[in-house]
Amino acid sequence: MAALQVEKLNRTFGALPVTRDVDLTLERGARCxxxxxxxxxxxxxxxxxxxxxKPHSGRVLLNGEDITASSQADxxxxxLARTFQINxxxxxxxVLENLCMTVGERDGHCNNLWRSSGxxxxxxxxxIGYLDSLRLTDDALKLVRELPYGRQRLVEIAIALAxxxxxxxxxxxxxxxxSSESHLILDVVAALxxxxxxxxxxxxxxxxxxxxKEITVLVQGAVFTQGTPAEIMSNExxxxxxxxxxxxxxxxxx
Amino acid sequence: MAASDxxxxxxxxxxxxxxxRRHRFRMAEALPWLxxxxxxFIFPTRMTFGxxxxxxxxxxxxxxxxxxxxxxxxxxxxxxxxxxxxxVGLAAARLDWTEPISGLxxxxxxxxxVGFVTxxxxxxxxxxxxxxxxxxxxxxxxxTGNLRSDISGGxxxxxxxxxxxxxxxxxxxxxGHTNYLYALTxxxxxxxxxxxxxxxxxxxxxxxxxENVRRMHAIGSPVHRRLVTVYTIAAAIAGVAGALFTQTxxxxxxxxxxxxxxxxxxxxxxxxxxxxxxxxxxxxAVYMVLEDYFSKLSPTFWQFGIGLMLVLxxxxxxxxxxxxxxxxxxxxxERKRS
Numbered sequence: 111m112a113a114l115q116v117e118k119l120n121r122t123f124g125a126l127p128v129t130r131d132v133d134l135t136l137e138r139g140a141r142c143x144x145x146x147x148x149x150x151x152x153x154x155x156x157x158x159x160x161x162x163x164k165p166h167s168g169r170v171l172l173n174g175e176d177i178t179a180s181s182q183a184d185x186x187x188x189x190l191a192r193t194f195q196i197n198x199x200x201x202x203x204x205v206l207e208n209l210c211m212t213v214g215e216r217d218g219h220c221n222n223l224w225r226s227s228g229x230x231x232x233x234x235x236x237x238i239g240y241l242d243s244l245r246l247t248d249d250a251l252k253l254v255r256e257l258p259y260g261r262q263r264l265v266e267i268a269i270a271l272a273x274x275x276x277x278x279x280x281x282x283x284x285x286x287x288x289s290s291e292s293h294l295i296l297d298v299v300a301a302l303x304x305x306x307x308x309x310x311x312x313x314x315x316x317x318x319x320x321x322x323k324e325i326t327v328l329v330q331g332a333v334f335t336q337g338t339p340a341e342i343m344s345n346e347x348x349x350x351x352x353x354x355x356x357x358x359x360x361x362x363x364x
Numbered sequence: 365m366a367a368s369d370x371x372x373x374x375x376x377x378x379x380x381x382x383x384x385r386r387h388r389f390r391m392a393e394a395l396p397w398l399x400x401x402x403x404x405f406i407f408p409t410r411m412t413f414g415x416x417x418x419x420x421x422x423x424x425x426x427x428x429x430x431x432x433x434x435x436x437x438x439x440x441x442x443x444x445x446x447x448x449x450x451x452v453g454l455a456a457a458r459l460d461w462t463e464p465i466s467g468l469x470x471x472x473x474x475x476x477x478v479g480f481v482t483x484x485x486x487x488x489x490x491x492x493x494x495x496x497x498x499x500x501x502x503x504x505x506x507x508t509g510n511l512r513s514d515i516s517g518g519x520x521x522x523x524x525x526x527x528x529x530x531x532x533x534x535x536x537x538x539x540g541h542t543n544y545l546y547a548l549t550x551x552x553x554x555x556x557x558x559x560x561x562x563x564x565x566x567x568x569x570x571x572x573x574x575e576n577v578r579r580m581h582a583i584g585s586p587v588h589r590r591l592v593t594v595y596t597i598a599a600a601i602a603g604v605a606g607a608l609f610t611q612t613x614x615x616x617x618x619x620x621x622x623x624x625x626x627x628x629x630x631x632x633x634x635x636x637x638x639x640x641x642x643x644x645x646x647x648x649a650v651y652m653v654l655e656d657y658f659s660k661l662s663p664t665f666w667q668f669g670i671g672l673m674l675v676l677x678x679x680x681x682x683x684x685x686x687x688x689x690x691x692x693x694x695x696x697x698e699r700k701r702s
Contacts, residue, residue: 160582186584198582200575206379211572215585220569223593226387227565234383238376250379273583 111174113138113307114190114277119158119168128154129165130332136277136307143322144311147351151331152311153195156279160192161185172277187216191275193266195282195311201255205246205265208254209237212272240268244298260291267298278302280310284317296321319343327351387563396645400548404541411540415612417652418547419605424633424644425551425558426601431630432639433562434594435574436487440498441602442625443482443505444475446618448603450509450516451475453616457522458515464527464611468550471607472600478505479599480592487591490577499623506621521617525610543612550608554601555641561597562641570594571639635677637684646685 114136121129128151136142144152157163159170161182169178177185200208213233214220228234241247244264249257254265263283270278283299284292296317302308312318318325318339325342327334329351335342342348403414423445430436448471455461455470486497509516516522529535534542561567569590572580580587610616619625628651636647651670658669681688 162581182581183584183586186582192582194578194582198576198579200572200579202575203571204382206383207568210383211568212583214565214568215572215580215583219565220585220590221566223561223564223566225565226560226563227568228383228386228563230565231380231384234380238379241379242376247379248375250375251382269579269583 112136112171113140113173114159114309115169115171115174116155116159117169117171119155119165119170121154121158121163121165128331129158130330132168132328132331132333134309134326134333136309138276138307139304140307140309141321141323142307142309143318143325144309144328145313145315145318145325146328146334150328152328153281154331155328156192156281156309156311159279160190186273189274189276190279191270191273191277192279193270193281193283195285197259197262197266199254199262199265199269202253204251204253205241205257206234206237206250208265209240209268209272210234212269213237216273237272240272243271244268260287260294263287263295264298267295271302275306277307278309280308280312282311282313284312284314393642396642397552404544404548408541409539411544412612413652413656415540415543415547416609417649418544418551419609419612420629420632420648420652421645422547422551422554422605422608423602423629424636424648425555425641426598426605427629427633428638428641428644429558429561429570429594429598429601431633432643433567433574434570434591436591436595437491437495438498439495439623439626439630440500440502441598441629442621442623443498443502444479444599444602445606445609445625445629446502446505446509446621447475447478447599448472448606449610449616449620450606451603452607453522453525453610454515456525456527456610457517462525462527464530464546467527467611468604468607471603473603475603475606476596476600479602480596483592483595483599487588487595499626502621502623502626506618509618509621516618519618521615521619523615525614525616527611527614540612547608547612550604554604558601559641561594566590566593574639631674635674635684637686640684640686643684643686650685 112135116132116134119129119132120127132155144155146152154163158165161180165178169176171177172185172188172190175188177188200211210227210233213236214227219230219233238247238250241250244267246261246264246268249261254262257265263286267283280299284295287295299310300321310321322339324336325339326336327342327348334351335345335348337345400418404411407414427441430438451471451474452467455467461467482501486494486501489497510518527536530542530546536542569580569585572585573587573590577587606620609620632647632651633644634647635651636645637643654673655666655670658666661669
């Protein structure tokens with residue numbers, strides 16, 4: 111059974127179709143990339159999958175269950191996590207609190223109004239575990255807004271991991287990070303748990319061809335083609351519509 | 365830094381200790397209560413005014429839960445204060461139910477119910493829409509009271525209410541000593557509850573909603589349910605404050621629903637500092653004492669003094685009086701280090 115299955119998804123904004131008959135399947139442990147020119151509807155597709163937007167037709171299945179009508183929060187609790195293209199963090203709270211909150215909401219601790227949030231040692235330990243794995247422990251007690259943007263990007267990923275997702279959607283994880291630091295984030299992405307199905311949106315073709323085993327090319331809201339990195343790289347039409355000048359950069363990785 | 369270094373060696377231990385200890389009572393937290401008790405002995409003739417300050421502290425504290433912690437801006441919080449005030453007022457005037465403590469519970473339930481029902485519908489909205497809708501709620505309740513002035517007493521109110529002695533023992537004296545201690549006790553109990561909530565995982569989730577609601581949805585938080593829950597609790601507490609208002613003043617009029625009342629409690633809270641628990645204490649006390657002082661100084665122009673104070677607060681203490689103290693504290697610590 112596929113971890114995530116998208117069937118004939120359609121969405122328009124007014125008269126403009128932004129998602130057209132999109133089919134997409136992520137098997138358990140998949141490493142997929144979603145590429146396409148600006149305005150191809152990549153982020154819209156992520157928003158449709160996660161429930162930020164509702165599709166006008168089509169279905170989204172998570173582990174075989176139809177979640178098309180489910181709320182965003184419900185999908186998250188069922189194991190669908192995402193990172194945002196632009197950081198969405200609790201900026202006025204410490205890094206550790208960002209993680210404890212995620213663990214707390216995941217396990218339903220946050221329904222408790224009476225005991226103190228510090229009284230569950232295992233929540234704190236687990237939260238610090240995620241910080242350890244991303245080498246963020248030294249910053250645990252800093253406010254998120256005090257961190258440089260690259261470190262904040264790591265917190266974004268740490269939160270997604272703390273959700274213990276089965277499907278993880280990464281919307282340009284290295285966006286806005288200086289290239290000198292982006293390898294830190296991409297190393298983390300490369301080392302993700304092999305059981306998690308990952309869909310990554312990324313503009314850097316080096317990253318896409320190194321990371322993904324399958325690539326979906328989205329053009330004007332529709333799936334233009336799907337295939338292995340080798341197939342995509344050798345596809346003349348993909349080169350024409352998208353890769354263009356960047357095509358040669360991925361070449362030596364192929 | 366030196367102090368926190370001694371707590372534990374590794375950053376990991378320090379981080380854990382911070383969360384494990386955060387909710388513990390600190391010595392400084394005894395200060396407002398010691399002051400409140402001292403006031404009882406120093407100003408024995410001002411206890412009626414003192415009770416009013418305590419009522420406003422409680423009202424501001426309830427607003428802090430939703431404004432300071434959950435980040436919901438409302439201009440209709442007087443609705444719940446009014447429902448509580450009228451619950452005990454009508455019960456005493458029309459049903460001859462004058463037992464004060466059961467009156468508080470009735471007020472909490474009535475205001476909590478109104479909070480739950482209106483919150484269920486209104487908390488889908490945010491920002492200006494929510495502002496207008498909460499404002500409208502308070503006006504609708506006020507006008508309902510006005511429409512049935514045969515029951516509510518209209519803008520003339522329900523004067524001359526009498527209540528049974530507290531616990532059947534303590535009668536009310538001319539100087540309001542009983543009322544002051546009564547209000548202080550109720551405030552202490554309510555504060556204990558609010559403090560537990562704020563430091564609970566639920567309270568953490570509220571700050572999450574305030575900081576980034578999109579992220580809360582993305583990590584699977586049932587945001588609407590959380591907001592309705594805290595709104596109901598805050599409404600119930602505001603209702604208790606309103607009930608105490610009626611009981612300690614022995615009258616109530618429809619002006620409790622005034623926009624003025626909603627705005628004033630927000631100004632008090634912001635003046636003291638939002639999201640800090642004790643901001644309600646500082647803000648309500650400073651505002652009311654200055655209001656009292658200015659109105660004696662100049663019965664015609666006293667509002668000028670209040671206005672000036674607010675301008676100064678916005679300029680020099682944008683995060684409230686407690687925020688200002690915090691900044692001064694940080695500055696001194698910084699200087700000591702260097």
